[in-house]
Amino acid sequence: MATKTAAQRREEAKLEYDAFMAGCPSRQLLDRISDKWVGLVLAAMADRPRRYGELSKEVAGVSPKMLTQTLRSLERDGLVARYVTAEVPVRVDYELTDLGHSLMPLMRAIKSWAEAHMDDVHVARSEYDRTTASA
């Protein structure tokens, strides 16, 4: 039996990692809510349903591609519901589901921690940058 190559060892390690984390629900949740546009989209329809065009304006700077992609993944995860009304032209509304609403306290918790501690973080950064300054 030949000695394992670095690549092989790394592959095994990777499997362990996957076994430990890939299945961890917190990882998937973080990946979802930390998406660049998710927070803005959810916030935009927190209080009432919104049409696609409304979201497009309210979430300023988002391209149609990203807006649709964001809405689709939120819909797939059951956080947002999509309603199509067959008018001419067609009308589409999006709104938070109960599951989507249940996520809001968590978002608020994140906001709270950040508001309470981001000053410390910024001070730490300044100190680190000052101390580490090279030239």
Add this chain to the structure above:
Amino acid sequence: MATKTAAQRREEAKLEYDAFMAGCPSRQLLDRISDKWVGLVLAAMADRPRRYGELSKEVAGVSPKMLTQTLRSLERDGLVARYVTAEVPVRVDYELTDLGHSLMPLMRAIKSWAEAHMDDVHVARSEYDRTTASA
């Protein structure tokens, strides 16, 4: 005065977006904690300080480049402290700061929501995929 081009309008929109979100602390916090390795690294030293080599093994699959990069950003943000002991060979320990520890309840909250609701998410995904199935 010429009509604004699409690019110009988009640029203005982008600035509005930046003004609204770039300064939002929750955005920065999410970006930090949702990093691929941050969760694992923080978890690895949650109960006691760890040496670089220990982290390298415990956080299986991480390359030295990413481990160092992760540790540096956590150190810069004041979530982790780095201690160098001048032995031969050199010894370096990392541990959570008070600020780092204060983040743990939030991580647990995320984990809790995920554990409580990821089943719903998975059901929603299955339903969505089933309904949307094309070929």
Add this chain to the structure above:
DNA sequence: CCGTATCCACAATGATACTG
């Protein structure tokens, strides 16, 4: 009006060899 299709740019991640 509500998206989809396409192409492009760039940042993020990874493997790995090498240095203090």
Add this chain to the structure above:
DNA sequence: CAGTATCATTGTGGATACGG
């Protein structure tokens, strides 16, 4: 032991023209 330097690769997001 504890990283750093380099190169290759991939994923992610953006602009925009066009279709239902």
